[in-house]
Amino acid sequence: xxxxxVSIQNVxxxxxxxxxxxxxxxxxxxxxFFALLGPSGCGKTTLLRMLAGFEIPSSGRIMxxxxxxxxIDPNRRPVNMVFQSYAxxxxxxxxxxxxxxxxxxxxxxxxxxxxxxEALALVKLDGYERRMPGQLSGGQRQRxxxxxxxxxxxxxxxxxxxxxxLDAKLREAMQLELVRLKNAVGITFIIVTHxxxxxxxxxxxxxxxxxxxxxxxxSPAELYEFPNSRFVADxxxxxxxxxxxxxxxxxGRLLADAVGIGRVAVPFSGAAKSEIGLAVRPEKVKLDRSxxxxxxxKIRGRVREIAYYGDESHVFIEDGAGLTITANVPxxxxxxxxxxxxxxxxxxxxxxxxxxxxxx
Amino acid sequence: MKTxxxxxxxxxxxTATRARPKRRVLPLDYARRRSIQALLAGIFVFLYFPxxxxxxxxxNNSRRNVTWQGFTFDYYVKAFNNASLHEAxxxxxIVAGVSTLISTALGAMxxxxxxxxxxPMKGLxxxxxxxxxxxxxxxxxxxxxAFFAAMDIQLGLATITVSHIAFTIPFVAVVIRxxxxxxxxxLEEASRDLGAGQWQTFWNxxxxxxxxxxxxxxxLAFTLSLDDFVITFFTSxxxxxxxxIKIYSMVRFSVTPEVNAASTVxxxxxxxxxxxxxxxxxxxxxxxxxx
Numbered sequence: 247x248x249x250x251x252v253s254i255q256n257v258x259x260x261x262x263x264x265x266x267x268x269x270x271x272x273x274x275x276x277x278x279f280f281a282l283l284g285p286s287g288c289g290k291t292t293l294l295r296m297l298a299g300f301e302i303p304s305s306g307r308i309m310x311x312x313x314x315x316x317x318i319d320p321n322r323r324p325v326n327m328v329f330q331s332y333a334x335x336x337x338x339x340x341x342x343x344x345x346x347x348x349x350x351x352x353x354x355x356x357x358x359x360x361x362x363x364e365a366l367a368l369v370k371l372d373g374y375e376r377r378m379p380g381q382l383s384g385g386q387r388q389r390x391x392x393x394x395x396x397x398x399x400x401x402x403x404x405x406x407x408x409x410x411x412l413d414a415k416l417r418e419a420m421q422l423e424l425v426r427l428k429n430a431v432g433i434t435f436i437i438v439t440h441x442x443x444x445x446x447x448x449x450x451x452x453x454x455x456x457x458x459x460x461x462x463x464x465s466p467a468e469l470y471e472f473p474n475s476r477f478v479a480d481x482x483x484x485x486x487x488x489x490x491x492x493x494x495x496x497x498g499r500l501l502a503d504a505v506g507i508g509r510v511a512v513p514f515s516g517a518a519k520s521e522i523g524l525a526v527r528p529e530k531v532k533l534d535r536s537x538x539x540x541x542x543x544k545i546r547g548r549v550r551e552i553a554y555y556g557d558e559s560h561v562f563i564e565d566g567a568g569l570t571i572t573a574n575v576p577x578x579x580x581x582x583x584x585x586x587x588x589x590x591x592x593x594x595x596x597x598x599x600x601x602x603x604x605x606x
Numbered sequence: 607m608k609t610x611x612x613x614x615x616x617x618x619x620x621t622a623t624r625a626r627p628k629r630r631v632l633p634l635d636y637a638r639r640r641s642i643q644a645l646l647a648g649i650f651v652f653l654y655f656p657x658x659x660x661x662x663x664x665x666n667n668s669r670r671n672v673t674w675q676g677f678t679f680d681y682y683v684k685a686f687n688n689a690s691l692h693e694a695x696x697x698x699x700i701v702a703g704v705s706t707l708i709s710t711a712l713g714a715m716x717x718x719x720x721x722x723x724x725x726p727m728k729g730l731x732x733x734x735x736x737x738x739x740x741x742x743x744x745x746x747x748x749x750x751x752a753f754f755a756a757m758d759i760q761l762g763l764a765t766i767t768v769s770h771i772a773f774t775i776p777f778v779a780v781v782i783r784x785x786x787x788x789x790x791x792x793l794e795e796a797s798r799d800l801g802a803g804q805w806q807t808f809w810n811x812x813x814x815x816x817x818x819x820x821x822x823x824x825x826l827a828f829t830l831s832l833d834d835f836v837i838t839f840f841t842s843x844x845x846x847x848x849x850x851i852k853i854y855s856m857v858r859f860s861v862t863p864e865v866n867a868a869s870t871v872x873x874x875x876x877x878x879x880x881x882x883x884x885x886x887x888x889x890x891x892x893x894x895x896x897x
Contacts, residue, residue: 300795320798333796337814347800350810391796398800 250309251276251401251434252297257306258458259292266292268458269306274402274451279428279435281445284455285481290438293455294404297436298327311401326395327404330411332387334379334394340366341375343390347398365393368430385416396431405437409444421448442482446470454478475606476523485525485602486571492520500603506569510543512601523604530600531573533561533586538595545571549590559584563594661873664866681863682871691868694852701763701838701848702831705770710824712771713778714816717823720779721786736780738773746773747840754841761843769841770831777830778823785819825883829876 250273259267267289274280282290295301296308299320308315311324326347335343342349344365345358353361366372369389379387388408395403408424409417425448428435439445445452446466453463454477462474473479476487490504500514504524512524526543538544547565554577561573571594575585586592636642664682668675685691720732738746750769754761793815797807835850842851849872856865 298795298799300798320795321801321803325799327796327799329792329796331790331792333790333792335793335796335811337817346797346802346810350797350800350802350806394796394800 249276250274251278251311252436253309254293254297255307255309257293257296257303257308259289259296259301260304265458267296267303270455270458270460271306272453272460272463274434274436276434277432278451279425279449280437281449281452282436282438282455283442283445283452283481284440286440288455289458290440290455291406294327294406294436294438297323297402298325298404299323324401325404326398326400326402327406328388328391328395328408330407332384332391332411334382334387334390336379338379339375340371340377340379340382340390343379344393344397347394361397362393365397368396368427369393384412385420388412388420392427396427400433402434402436405435407438407440409439410441417444424448446482454481456481470527473602473604476525476604477606479525479602479604484528484572486528486531487604488524488569490522490524492518492522499598504543506545506565506567507543510598510601512543512598512603514603516605518603518605523602525602525604526596526600527602528560528572528574529558531571531594531596533563533573533575534593534595536593538593542595542597543601544593544595545569546591546593547571549586549588549592552584552586552588554584561586563592657873660866661870664863664870666863666866669862670860681867685864685867685871688864690847691849691852691856694847694849697763697846698832698849701767701770702828705767705774705831706824706828709771709774709827710778710820713775713823713827714782714820716775717779717782717819718786718812718816721783721789736776738776739780743773743834743836747837750837751840761841762846765841765843766838766846766848769837770834773834773837774827774830777826781823781826782816782819785816785822789815821883825879828879832876833872 252272252274254270254272254274257267257270258265270289270293282293284290292301296303297310297315299315299318313324315323335346338346341362345362348358348361362375363372366375369392371386371389371393374382374386379390382390388411405424409420412420421444424435424437437445437449446469449466451463451465452469454461454469456477462469462478464472469478469482473482479485480487488504488506490502490510493501493503493509495501495514496511498513498515499511500518501509501511502522502524504510510524532538545563545565547563547569549561550564550570551562553560553562556577558574558576561575563571563573565571573594577584637646663674665677665679666674667678667680716735720728720735725731746769750765750772751761754765759765789812793811794807797811798804802810833850834848835854838848838851842848847855849868853865853868856862856868
């Protein structure tokens with residue numbers, strides 16, 4: 247990992263008696279596309295605002311580009327921010343908006359003109375120079391906000407829920423666009439989002455936050471396939487969770503008695519308490535008419551409901567004891583008839599290696 | 607008349623029910639009723655006929671203002687050549703101009719402070735500030751007079767101006783505060799984030815946003831000051847007669863078309879200013895669309 251451009255050291259933030267950010271330490275490397283992911287109220291935006299200088303940490307310290315940030319005003323920090331509301335100045339043209347950051351710091355007119363042109367080209371807004379924000383769409387206004395921040399050539403670009411105000415199609419396009427921009431300018435991006443798809447598809451590293459704390463920091467694939475807690479497993483993607491009681495270890499495998507299945511053996515290294523959760527992702531669950539091969543974890547049940555999404559169907563299977571398992575079945579054949587129907591009796595099964603052992 | 611209207615209304619409801627049996631009459635549909643339209647027209651006549659009559663009779667070619675004798679501009683010429691009316695008008699413009707400038711500046715700061723900051727006893731300050739809006743003008747006038755007398759200050763244009771500033775500030779503050787309620791504070795943060803200091807942020811971002819509110823507030827202050835009678839009556843001294851007071855003293859002699867002509871000028875002036883302000887607001891409003 248290259249050197250840390252942002253170093254957050256034991257930072258806490260209290261609003262009155264409420265702890266918004268609780269003893270967070272993070273190192274973000276130069277050139278990373280880093281995401282702060284968590285449900286609303288988890289402190290991710292407060293953390294971002296502390297980096298920008300709009301909030302002052304109650305304790306701990308923040309280093310940006312090797313420099314201590316305490317007592318440094320927002321206008322003197324080597325970071326720029328894209329606001330959730332875009333905060334495009336409504337009384338200024340696109341050109342004036344984008345050039346604003348250079349104008350207020352006394353950059354000569356000729357240089358401003360040149361750099362505004364470059365910045366607008368970068369976000370593909372050439373030809374919109376004279377427009378007023380009121381004449382732009384939401385997506386275009388966001389591009390103005392991006393250009394306006396990037397023109398300052400910050401060490402780090404902070405993005406606060408940048409896509410939440412866009413409609414679904416545009417959001418997907420902007421996700422790709424942001425990654426392209428990031429690669430084009432080569433600076434560090436830190437994005438705050440509550441949308442796991444956004445974080446997974448764009449970031450190369452994600453910090454999952456819950457109630458002011460960082461729960462796990464990992465790459466998207468690692469977070470999805472190896473979550474370190476029930477919270478992360480549940481927040482990122484969907485899971486089928488079975489409560490289980492540990493029975494012992496055997497040849498690097500964990501023996502447990504799970505609700506609905508009975509005695510299972512799954513690969514596991516580490517320490518487990520007596521009560522654990524066994525989980526499996528819905529797309530790793532297979533459906534069979536006949537009993538699956540020995541060694542797979544399996545439950546027999548009846549199809550209760552099918553939710554059709556076009557590319558795949560989510561099949562909900564209920565066993566006799568009231569346990570519900572979701573299986574995502576790809577619709578890979580061109581037919582209106584699904585592989586199973588409501589009321590069918592089926593076997594659900596998955597490989598022991600696909601089982602998540604959740605100890606936290 | 608009353609029963610006729612009721613019957614008509616009943617008939618209208620009857621037809622509506624027959625034509626659209628399942629649809630309830632919505633409040634917005636009431637304006638389609640002929641009876642309601644007639645009522646509306648009646649109200650408008652009641653409100654505006656006196657003003658229309660006032661303007662019309664300013665062109666009346668008669669010394670008395672009772673019957674229509676023929677069209678003339680004579681009384682406008684006469685009013686224009688009336689030196690004391692001229693002086694009163696100038697006085698009014700001076701008072702209104704100076705008090706508007708000062709009360710807009712102070713009121714804007716007050717409105718901004720009330721919008722922006724939290725401080726101890728803010729509720730009290732808030733109520734205190736808007737007191738001049740609810741306090742009867744006559745009390746305000748007497749209080750002002752008592753104050754100036756106690757301070758041994760000579761009554762004149764200066765005392766009128768000070769009183770006008772005092773009672774127009776809250777109006778400006780209220781308008782500015784209402785304008786700021788729709789302000790997105792992240793605009794200021796964005797400005798700071800992009801490298802601007804506090805003052806640069808105020809002048810580049812906050813002040814332009816306040817613009818329409820400033821225009822509206824200033825205009826309100828100007829018109830309030832221009833046509834104020836009660837407070838001015840108490841705080842004016844010899845030789846500091848304003849336009850409304852002059853008109854009042856003219857009426858005491860007789861209501862000639864000259865008075866009508868002078869009043870019409872005042873109406874036209876206020877109307878023009880209001881239209882200008884609305885156009886300015888409309889224009890900046892268009893720019894702000896889709897903030």
